[in-house]
Each structure stands twice: as C-alpha cells, then as structure tokens.
Amino acid sequence: MMNDLKFELGQHVRLKTSDEEGHVVGRAEYEASEPAYYIRYRGGDGRQIEAWWGESALTEA
Template sequence: MEPKAVFKFEMNQRVALSMSGEYGVVIGRAEYLDLAPQYYIRYVDGTDRQVQDWIPESALTAL
C-alpha cells in the first residue's frame, strides 16, 4: 500500500500565486503518480473576475 500523501496547504487555506501576487483559497487538492500535488484555487484575477484553476504546489505560498 502506498503511503498517504501529505499536502503542504490545507483546504480553505488562504494562499498567494507566487508570480502574480493574486490570492485566494484552496477549494480542492489532487495528487498524481508523476506530478507534484496540485491545488484548485478560487481567486480574483487581475481583471477583478472570480476564477478557479488548478495551480501546482510550487507556484503557491501561504498567507
């Protein structure tokens, strides 16, 4: 049996997108065999629209 994945960010945790500085909350998480963990983030983008997107763990920082 595979060990259980450890996620860096918790559900509903506030995070920032490292490159853009936009911020939002974690609303989903995914683990894969050949990829780093991904997080489904709900945030307001640079055009002031609420969006949701999958973002890799390495592109996020905790707030």
C-alpha cells in the same frame, strides 16, 4: 507512498508570480507529479477565477 499535501482545504494562499490571493477549494495528489490545488481567487482584472495550480506555484498568504 503518500505525499504530504502542503495546503489544506479552505486555506488562504498566494500565487507566487502574480501576488493574487485566494482559497484552496480542491486538492489532488498524483503518483508521478507534484500535488495540485484548485484555487478560487480574484484575478488582476477583478474577475473571479477558479483554476488548478501546482504546489510549486503557491505560497502561504
């Protein structure tokens, strides 16, 4: 069974708890957990950050 991924590569997204925004640069789907997205964004301190986030931690920007 395939999951429908909510976000597309290159899509602008927001981190729900911090309101930081960035772009999807990678995606992964798993058999036993929620999809994950590799996001490139500017952290609150101004640094560029790249990190994996679960789909439930993201929203459309």
